[in-house]
Amino acid sequence: DAGVIQSPRHEVTEMGQEVTLRCKPISGHNSLFWYRQTMMRGLELLIYFNNNVPIDDSGMPEDRFSAKMPNASFSTLKIQPSEPRDSAVYFCASSPQQGNTEAFFGQGTRLTVV
């Protein structure tokens, strides 16, 4: 398996624009996580899906953020409108089972909002 695949790897956008980050989890994994990493706040869990269903989105910072998982092989994280403080590295991770013991991370998307 190619691992968790995220796109794009880098994104530079202007404030106010819509940004969509994409993730393909490892085939057969039931759980999918979106994390945001910054120097100040570390690795923050934004939202968690199990079997394509959002289980906990309490980490989503604002209504500007939304996430979907239309099927087992694809998820998106959308920011609309984007702001400079959204600049961070966004990671998608998947895990094979509930009672998650190990998360497999994608290479991340480095987002810069200017």
Add this chain to the structure above:
Amino acid sequence: GQSLEQPSEVTAVEGAIVQINCTYQTSGFYGLSWYQQHDGGAPTFLSYNALDGLEETGRFSSFLSRSDSYGYLLLQELQMKDSASYFCAVSGRDDKIIFGKGTRLHILP
């Protein structure tokens, strides 16, 4: 909620042993895991402890005490390539995986 505490930085000498501690608060605890992240890279899984005691994987070992809500990662025979950030993470009844802020390990030659 869940929270984890770990030192922000640790410095050690090549060839030595270093221990990175982690304390946690969580409800419905399942286990404690450790991840390594090199600059510019993604976190990668190192180890997982669900039961008390020491788990050894090569030069790396991880320990858990559930009664103390405490664990540590032990790195032996340090190599320069071990310079990285190390994160502890808790898995709970809610199936979320929550990470600490990370410990940056500096290794001196």
